[in-house]
Amino acid sequence: MAAAGVGSRRVSEDYIAAGRVSVNGEVVTEPGRRVDPSRDVVHVDGLRVQLDADHLTLVLNKPLGVLSAMSDDRGRPTLEPYVTPTGKRLYHVGRLDSDTDGLLLLTNDGELAHRLAHPSYEVSKVYVAEVRGDVARGVSRRLRDGVDLEDGPARADRFTVLQNRTDASVVQIQLHEGRNRIVRRMLEAVGHPVTRLTRTAMGPIRLGQLRPGQTRAVTGSDLGELMKVVGL
Template sequence: MASASRDGTPGPRRSGGKPRPKSGGKSAAGKSAAGKSGYPRGGKPRASSRVDKESGKVRLNNAKRAKPQRPREESDRFADDAARADGEFVGTTGTTGDPYDPAGTRLQKVLAAAGVASRRGAEELIAAGRVSVDGVVVTEQGMRVDPRQVIVRVDGMRVLIDEDMTYLALNKPAGYHSTMADDQGRPCVGDLVAERVMAGQRIFHVGRLDAETEGLLLLTNDGELAHRLMHPSFEVPKTYLATVRGEVPRGLSRKVRDGIELEDGTVRVDEFVPLQVWEGSSLVRITLHEGRNRIVRRLMDSLGFPVTRLVRTDVGPVALGDQRPGSIRVLGRDEIGALYQAVGL
């Protein structure tokens, strides 16, 4: 379909498929919106390297199947053919046959809100060609639709927007992978919420913790909140307790706050507090809003204090508290409100 720049400006239609019909004298305003084919125009395509197409081919589809749809009668199809001939076709979804809506919602956001996958996961599903809108496969980012007026399918299964939002806090034990399913059969977050998923809840984890890191992991089906919590521009702080080898001097705090250079760029922490030293080990509290892979472990390795145990205790205003490992609790209304406030919703 179409691609888009980061600000949401739609880009040119994808290659292949039917050629775009001529506008036939539309006004400039009409031309700038979308062609009859439903593909948005203008802008620059998003770089394909930003989305992992191969991951999208194997990503778990959490879409909940809709109720069977009524098959269309022959008389309906004949009526549509006649309407097309008169130039007055209105599709079964109530649109003018063009799924692109410049004022609509990004397709990946629609999928995330439906609990199909995280925003990033939805982009991978699109790139892999597993998503269709009104029967047309979309393979590029930037498509905008009105989810109330189109039919969106993943792997041929229609997805529905879930109006009931779920917000959970999980204390992830060590040894569990941050994924809803693991093709190698390793323990994963999906195992801990299996009963909820089987009962019909569509939830996904917000960000990741590496397998050996314990602690707070949020789960939700609120795609917009999840996206903002994970995006570095919103600078949501995350706090960790790190047990490391060696005696960490208190004077190290200023150096770390000034910034430590790693192979993928400088990392700066919001807080670095040595809490305890005993028998050649130290306990350190670290707060930062970075989301890079294994960032705390790599930071401490670069300082010469390898991590032996790592627990995430806070994500923004939500604290792990005394939750036991493997347990799940529903976030309170105050916590949800504080999360929304933290990301400007």
């Protein structure tokens, strides 16, 4: 636990003595319990502890123009320069179009990546969009009730107008679907084509103050919360 960043050895022992630690679903109260990082699952206060030191999960603020891919035959910018410095083979969780910037998760934890991308776990995603036109009050209800797209209805979980102007507005939309260009298509369907789109959150992970092209590791309670939303 100390090696996994939970706290010092003494702090970890205090957690165990207080009954805050479980191994494979069983509360452990005696220090010295040996675990196998490749098989055993440890939780502290209900949050998963990543024991495998080879696993790495990053948040990238993907810049505009970068493809959600590790290589491209046409020589377009890809994710490769942001992954190479880690020395690990990371994969992107889902995609962002080249003309959409913001939060993209990169990981070599296959089970975490699978669950985050699987629609059954309904992981929420938050976007901030600049759109054309003055957004009328009824647009929020239309999006939350659902709009018809060519591949079926789509519904926003939340919709907020952040700035409203006659010619252009800024909105925030939250949804848990991941269909291709779904935010752009939903907003166009209600008469407000997107001119700029940024993803600011995925599940409990926020973009925060990361500048375009910067990354940060998802560790500790942030990683535990991310695993919790997909049942790990």
